Amino acid sequence: MAIAEAIEAVIARIDERRLWERHRAIAQFGATGRGGVNRQALTPEDIAARKQLLAWADARRFATSVDAIGNLFIRRPGRDQFATPIAAGSHLDTQPTGGNFDGVYGVLAAFEVLEAAEEAGIATTRPIETVVWTNEEGSRFQPGTMGSAVYAGRLPLDATLKIVDGRGIMLRDALSETLAAMGVTAHRELRAPIGAYLEAHIEQGPILEAERKQIGVVTGIQGLKWMRVDIVGEEAHAGTTPRSARRDACAAAIEMIAALRELTRDRDDILRFTVGRFELSPNSPNTIPGRALFTIDLRHPDRELLVSLGSKIESLCRMHAGGCAVSVIETLDSAPVGFDPAMVAIVRCAAERQKLPWMEILSGATHDAKFIAELCPTAMIFIPCKRGISHNETESATPTDLAAGARVLAEAMLSLASLSGMLPHERST
C-alpha cells in the first residue's frame, strides 16, 4: 500500500466515539464527584489508570515496557525492528483538582493512532509507540515533568528516587508499588533512542478558542523555573508576644511574596509569577508560625530575562526575612524550547492537508515534550479547551476537537514512521 493510502486508511479509523469513551473511562480513576479528578502521580488512582491502559494494550497484543522512573511504553512493531520508534504520549497524573483532558488526551490520542493502524491493517517501517511519562504535574512529588526529565538525563535518577512527598513517602517506595501493580516485565533503558516525538494536548489557554482554530501547531514552550522558599522563625504565644519580639515566619513570607509580586510586575502581561503552595507550621490559630514554606512558579519565553529574575529572588527574600532564616532552592529550571522546524512543518502540513483551521502557537504550559526535544526531533499539537480553563475540574474539550487532533497526530506519526533507516539527527550523532 502506498504511504498516502496507508495514512488515509489510518485517519479513517480514528474513532471519535471510542476516543471519547476512553476519556470517560480514565476519568473514573480519581473522580472527585465534581466533574474532575484527583489522580496524583504514583497513587492508587494513577496505578488504576495505568492498568486500564495496559488492559487495552494487552487486548491488542501491543508490546509494553517500563523504565527505571516508571515511564510506560506501548509499542506497535514496525517492519524494521531495529529502527528507532516514532513515539507520542503525555501523562495520566493530574493536579489535586484536575480535569479530564490535561495529559490524558495526549496518551489516549497516541493510543488511538496505534489502534487505528491496527484496525486498518497497515504496516509501518518504524515502530510506533504510546508513552506515559511519570509525574508530569509535580503536585505530589516535585519537580514536575519528572519522568521525561529523568529519561532525557536532565534529572539524576538516584536523587529523584529519594524525593519525598508531603507525607514523607519516598518516591522510590511509591514507584515500587506502582511497578509491582503494573506487572510489566520488559525493561526500557533511560535515554533509549527515539526517532521522533509528538505530543497532543489541550491548549490550556484561551487563544485557539478566541481565534476559532481547531489545531494549534506548537512552535515551542516558554521557559520555567520552580523554587521553594523555606522560612524558619520562632513559635511563640499569639496573645503575649509583642510584635518587636516576634520572628513570625508567616509575616516574613507575606512580605517576601509582596516584594516578589512587585519584582515580577510586567506591563505586557507576558511574565507569569505564581505562588501555588503556601504552608504554615504548626498551623494553629494562637501560635505564631515558626515555619513557612511557599513555592514559586516563574515563566517567560525569554531565557535571559528568566535567569536574571531568578537570580534576584534569593536576595529579595533575605531582605524581607524579618529576623527569620530563609533558604531558597531551585527545584526545576527548564529553558524555553523551540521545536524542530521540520517537525513543526509536518504537523502544519497535516492540519493543512486535512483542511482543519490551524494557527501557530507558543505553549504557555510546560510539557514532557520539552525534555524529549533534547533527545530527538519533537513537536506538539494543541486543540482548544473551553474558555482556556485548565488545572480545574471544569476543564472541557469537545469529542470533535479531540478526534481532529488525533487525526493530525495520526498523519504526522504515520508519515514519520514510513521513513526508513537512520533519521537525519541520528546520522550526526
Ligand code: GLV
Ligand atoms: C504543567 O502542568 C505545567 O505546569 O505547565
Ligand code: MN
Ligand atoms: Mn499536561
Ligand code: MN
Ligand atoms: Mn497540567
